[in-house]
Amino acid sequence: MTVRISSFLWHTLARGPLWGKPASIPREAKRWVTSRRTSFAVLLLLLFVPLLILPAHAVSKEIGHEFLPPYHWSYFALARFEALGFCILPSERRFTRDEVIQYVSEIKEGIAASKATLHGRDKFNLDRLEQEFFDSESQANPKARFDPPVLYASDGSLHFEFDIDLGAAARDTTQWDFFGVSNPTLRLHITDSWTYELRYRIVMGPERDGRERGAYPSTRERSWRGLTSLYERSYLAYYRGWGNLFLGRDYVDWGPAGDRNVILAKEAGSQDLLGGRIRFKNFRLDAIHVILSSTDERYLSGHRLQMMVGKLVLGLSETVIHRDRLLDPAYLLPFASFYANQYAERGDDNVLWAIDAKYRVTNGLVVDGSLLIDDFQYERGDSAADSYAFNVGVRGALARPLPADLDVRYRHVTMYTYTHRDSLNYHVGGSGNPNVGEPILGVTEGPDADLLTASVDVFPLPRLTTSLLFASLRRGEGNGFRAFEPGDDPSPRFPSGVVERTTSLKLRVVWAFDGNSHASAEIARALIENENHVPGADVWRTSLRFIVRWNFK
Numbered sequence: 155m156t157v158r159i160s161s162f163l164w165h166t167l168a169r170g171p172l173w174g175k176p177a178s179i180p181r182e183a184k185r186w187v188t189s190r191r192t193s194f195a196v197l198l199l200l201l202f203v204p205l206l207i208l209p210a211h212a213v214s215k216e217i218g219h220e221f222l223p224p225y226h227w228s229y230f231a232l233a234r235f236e237a238l239g240f241c242i243l244p245s246e247r248r249f250t251r252d253e254v255i256q257y258v259s260e261i262k263e264g265i266a267a268s269k270a271t272l273h274g275r276d277k278f279n280l281d282r283l284e285q286e287f288f289d290s291e292s293q294a295n296p297k298a299r300f301d302p303p304v305l306y307a308s309d310g311s312l313h314f315e316f317d318i319d320l321g322a323a324a325r326d327t328t329q330w331d332f333f334g335v336s337n338p339t340l341r342l343h344i345t346d347s348w349t350y351e352l353r354y355r356i357v358m359g360p361e362r363d364g365r366e367r368g369a370y371p372s373t374r375e376r377s378w379r380g381l382t383s384l385y386e387r388s389y390l391a392y393y394r395g396w397g398n399l400f401l402g403r404d405y406v407d408w409g410p411a412g413d414r415n416v417i418l419a420k421e422a423g424s425q426d427l428l429g430g431r432i433r434f435k436n437f438r439l440d441a442i443h444v445i446l447s448s449t450d451e452r453y454l455s456g457h458r459l460q461m462m463v464g465k466l467v468l469g470l471s472e473t474v475i476h477r478d479r480l481l482d483p484a485y486l487l488p489f490a491s492f493y494a495n496q497y498a499e500r501g502d503d504n505v506l507w508a509i510d511a512k513y514r515v516t517n518g519l520v521v522d523g524s525l526l527i528d529d530f531q532y533e534r535g536d537s538a539a540d541s542y543a544f545n546v547g548v549r550g551a552l553a554r555p556l557p558a559d560l561d562v563r564y565r566h567v568t569m570y571t572y573t574h575r576d577s578l579n580y581h582v583g584g585s586g587n588p589n590v591g592e593p594i595l596g597v598t599e600g601p602d603a604d605l606l607t608a609s610v611d612v613f614p615l616p617r618l619t620t621s622l623l624f625a626s627l628r629r630g631e632g633n634g635f636r637a638f639e640p641g642d643d644p645s646p647r648f649p650s651g652v653v654e655r656t657t658s659l660k661l662r663v664v665w666a667f668d669g670n671s672h673a674s675a676e677i678a679r680a681l682i683e684n685e686n687h688v689p690g691a692d693v694w695r696t697s698l699r700f701i702v703r704w705n706f707k
Contacts, residue, residue, distance in 0.1 A: 216255065216293035217313050219349045219393035220341060221248050221400070224407045224420040227301075227670055228286065231279040232257055233412070234559060237551035238276070239517030240264035244438055244460055245410035245469050245510055247420065250391075250398060251287065258288045275557040275613035278666075301670040302707045303341075313343040319671075321703040327695070334358040335703075337386075349391045355384040373584050373591050374423070386424055397432040406442060408458050408471050409545075410512040410522035414565055414597045414605070416543045417471050417508035417526050418456065422583055422593040425454075428480075436462045441488035443480055447585045451477050452578060454595075455485035455492065465514040473595075475579045475586075476503040504528075504579040520549040526596065528571045528581075539644040543567040543597060557613040569602040569632035569646055580635065588635050602632035602649050621662040629654045631687050652687040656680055669707045675700050 222228060224247040232254070236243045241260040249257070261280065265272065272280055285292055286300040296306045296315055303315040321335040335357050342350040361380040364371050368378075375382040389402025403424045409415030429442035438460040446452040456473035474485055474492045484495040493505045510524035528541035547563035572581035572594060584592035594600050609623040630649025638644070658680035666672050678697045685691045 216251065217296060217308075218251050218315075218341060218343050219347070219391060219398070220351045221250055221389070221391060221404060222254065223353075223387065224248060224405050228254055228283060231283055232261075233549070234276070234279065234551050235261045235264075236514070237518060237520050237549050237559070238553060239268075239514065240270075242462055242465065242467065242514070244462070245408075245467050245512050245522070246438075246440065246458065246460065247407045248405060250393070252393065254283075255287045255293070258283050262288070273554075273557075274616050276553060278616035297707075300668070301705060303339075304706045311345045315339075315341040315343075317341075317705075319703055319705040321701065323702075324698075324700045326698040331360050331363075333360075347393050349393070351387060351389060351391075353387040355386045357382050357384075370591075396434065397430060399430045401428050402426070406444075406456075408440075408456075409469070409508070409510050409524045410467070411524065411545050411547060411563065411565075412561070414545070414599075416510075416524045416545055416565075416567075416596050417473060417506060419596055419598065421598045422595045425583070438462075439488060443485075445480060446475070446583055450578060450585050451479075452584075452586055453477070453480050453482070455482065457488035457492075467512040469508075469510040471508040471510070472505065473581075474503050474505045475574075475581060476500070477578065502574075502576060502579070504574045504576075504581065506581060518551050518553075522547050522549075526571070528573075539568075539570045539638045539642065539646075541568055541570045541573075541638075543571050545597070559611040560609070562608045564604070564606050565597055565599070566604045567597050567599065567601050568648065569630065569650060570636075570638045571601045572596060573601065573635055573637040575637050577637070582635075599627060599629065600633050601635065602630035604628050604649070617666040619662075619664040619666070621660075621664070623658075623660040623662070625656070625658045625660075627656040627658075629656075629687075652684050652689055654685060654687050655683040657683075667704075669705045671703055671705045673702045 229247055229249075232241070232243055235241055241257055241264055243257060261283070265280075282300040285298075287293075289298070292299040296303055296313075303317040305314070305316040307314045317339045319337055323333040323335065325331045325333070335355070337353060337355050339351070339353045341352075344350075359365050359380050359382075361367060361377070365377045365380050365382070368376065370376050371382055372384070375384050385403070387402075387404050389400050389404045392399040403426050405420045405424050406418045406422075406427070407415060407420040408418040413419070414421060425442075426445040427442045429440065431441075432439045439457070440460075441457040442455070444454040444456070446454055452475065454473055454475050456471065458469060458471040460467065460469045462468075472492050474496060476482055476485065484490070484499050485492050493507070496503045496505050506526060506528050508524055508526040510522065512520065512522040514520045523546040524544060526543040528543075543566060545563060545565040547561065550560040552558045552560075574580055578586050580586045580588070581595050582588050582592050583595055586592060588594055588600065597603075597605075599605055604627075606626045607623065609621060611619055611621045613619055628649050630647075630653055631651030632646065632649075658678055660676060660678040662674060662676035664672055664674040676699050680695045680697075681692065682695065683692045685693055
């Protein structure tokens with residue numbers, strides 16, 4: 155049996171797609187598989203089953219090993235403590251609950267070692283981090299957490315959580331629009347290793363501006379009289395002390411920037427993926443295989459190696475968008491070089507590299523940067539264009555006399571970055587067509603654009619945040635995704651053509667309640683010059699927004 159399964163696995167990987175046309179397999183193995191989906195299931199078993207028999211390096215006592223979504227409130231609290239000098243965090247914002255417990259422990263040790271006394275917002279942040287993750291009672295009983303579920307029930311090694319919130323939003327751009335929002339979430343924990351999480355985002359809004367009956371506000375939502383439902387997260391995760399495996403739909407966010415990372419960013423939305431993470435001392439290895447579009451047979455494979463040395467965090471990422479099969483043997487295992495394999499064995503898959511670094515210069519000041527290279531070429535002449543993107547940023551944190559955060563960041567994407575000779579290999583989600591709303595997987599503004607942002611967050615009271623955000627966005631005429639063709643200028647002006655420039659200023663106030671509920675108000679004013687690249691078409695726009703979110707407990 156072992157020989158037959160191995161033969162079947164080899165022929166499946168080497169000759170045929172796992173999700174696509176059925177593989178060409180030897181006759182003696184055909185009885186082990188009746189469809190392409192069976193072959194995929196067998197491979198999953200081969201990946202998961204060995205972990206069931208391997209010993210864990212750490213025994214988990216807390217309930218739940220879920221991944222925290224990249225917009226979770228804890229990321230902002232942890233990032234502030236990192237800037238203040240109490241911990242060092244990985245540059246990848248999809249932490250597990252177990253990892254955050256470790257980071258909170260490091261923060262407490264750092265505070266004790268420095269003999270610091272926390273006040274105001276920092277004391278509030280530490281209190282809610284402890285209540286949510288660190289306290290023994292909250293680890294054993296989710297109802298004791300800062301953000302508890304509405305319903306919690308357990309039966310032996312089986313634990314069930316259900317949570318729901320309700321929100322209301324009012325927005326005024328050209329007219330007032332009112333929205334109702336809810337995010338029902340279900341979690342199921344089995345023994346001390348397995349977690350399943352499901353989350354929907356339900357929105358009721360006006361039946362206009364793309365929300366008419368039958369319209370698609372996004373590629374994953376369809377409006378029914380203004381009501382939409384987004385199938386946002388649904389995954390199964392397996393935990394061991396040294397790593398995780400996960401299968402399903404969730405976010406990916408690789409890089410040190412708080413938003414718009416250059417290679418894979420949370421703004422692209424959740425992805426359908428199979429992946430894993432290994433933690434070894436100061437190293438961390440992530441690997442994913444993503445189904446971008448099963449209809450168009452578009453897949454993404456990626457791996458990221460991260461090293462933490464003192465105050466320095468270094469990351470190296472590589473992704474490839476390819477066709478025909480989800481688990482291509484050239485990109486199957488995370489230790490291989492995708493670019494070398496693509497160059498030697500594949501036709502024209504789209505390989506991207508990214509390197510990033512984060513360094514805490516001193517307590518209160520962190521600098522970071524990322525560089526993405528799109529299809530690196532050893533010899534670049536007049537017949538090829540440079541394709542790259544980068545972002546650099548500075549974060550500051552002040553504890554006294556008034557707690558405050560400062561963030562200044564610049565992002566730059568050249569004209570042909572994220573594109574490819576074959577449009578199906580664009581670095582874009584879904585079918586690969588950004589013109590129909592498919593998300594760019596990296597910097598959301600796309601190619602031939604740059605963005606400068608500066609923000610100040612002030613915390614006059616522990617629960618009160620006052621924010622001021624300045625942004626300057628430039629888009630060239632090459633922003634509409636066009637691949638480099640022979641005869642094109644390999645060094646075009648940046649940004650190219652008639653540049654559309656948007657300069658904006660936003661003021662926002664947020665009050666935090668217990669249980670992760672909050673209320674906010676904001677006003678923004680923007681000047682758009684040369685709108686739609688029409689010279690002299692300048693326009694001012696003003697928007698107001700009010701949000702109330704109540705998390706039941």
